[in-house]
Amino acid sequence: MREGRKGPRPGQEGPLDIPYDASIIYNMMALDENRPGVVGFMTYYSEDSLLLVGNSRTTSDNPITLQYSQFFLSLVVDPSTGEIADCGASVTVEVTNRFIRDLFVGRRMLRDDALIVAQVQDRYHGSSQKAIVAAYRDAVKKFREISGQ
Numbered sequence: 001m002r003e004g005r006k007g008p009r010p011g012q013e014g015p016l017d018i019p020y021d022a023s024i025i026y027n028m029m030a031l032d033e034n035r036p037g038v039v040g041f042m043t044y045y046s047e048d049s050l051l052l053v054g055n056s057r058t059t060s061d062n063p064i065t066l067q068y069s070q071f072f073l074s075l076v077v078d079p080s081t082g083e084i085a086d087c088g089a090s091v092t093v094e095v096t097n098r099f100i101r102d103l104f105v106g107r108r109m110l111r112d113d114a115l116i117v118a119q120v121q122d123r124y125h126g127s128s129q130k131a132i133v134a135a136y137r138d139a140v141k142k143f144r145e146i147s148g149q
Contacts, residue, residue, distance in 0.1 A: 045085060052074070052146075054134075055072055056134035056135040071131040071134075071135050072090040072135065073138075074089070077143060079147060081108060082110050082143065083109075086105060087100060099124070103120055110143070113140060120133055
């Protein structure tokens with residue numbers, strides 16, 4: 001078994017003698033204390049969270065354009081505060097996605113707009129810099145429409 005990996009290998013039995021692939025799902029489930037014997041799935045985000053997707057274009061020779069045809073920025077946002085709880089982007093390299101995530105998570109839409117744009121411009125030096133800013137502004141537009149702000 002690889003270092004840090006828990007559970008059986010694919011094809012072996014997992015918790016409660018269920019196959020490995022099913023054990024991944026089992027590990028994401030939690031017992032519902034209010035209803036004995038009922039199992040529910042753990043959630044990542046609060047029930048009132050919004051998923052906002054901002055769209056933009058990148059240059060025609062950008063690998064993102066070749067793979068996805070557009071740039072997408074998905075933001076999970078608390079509608080009452082505008083705080084960005086999570087973020088993902090249509091990028092081709094995972095480290096880029098993590099870096100973009102770090103630029104957005106914990107910031108608040110509207111209140112931190114100038115800071116977010118400045119951080120992208122100061123710290124992200126890839127060919128998709130303008131696309132990230134444009135996609136963020138598209139998501140902000142959607143947030144304003146939904147929240148009435």
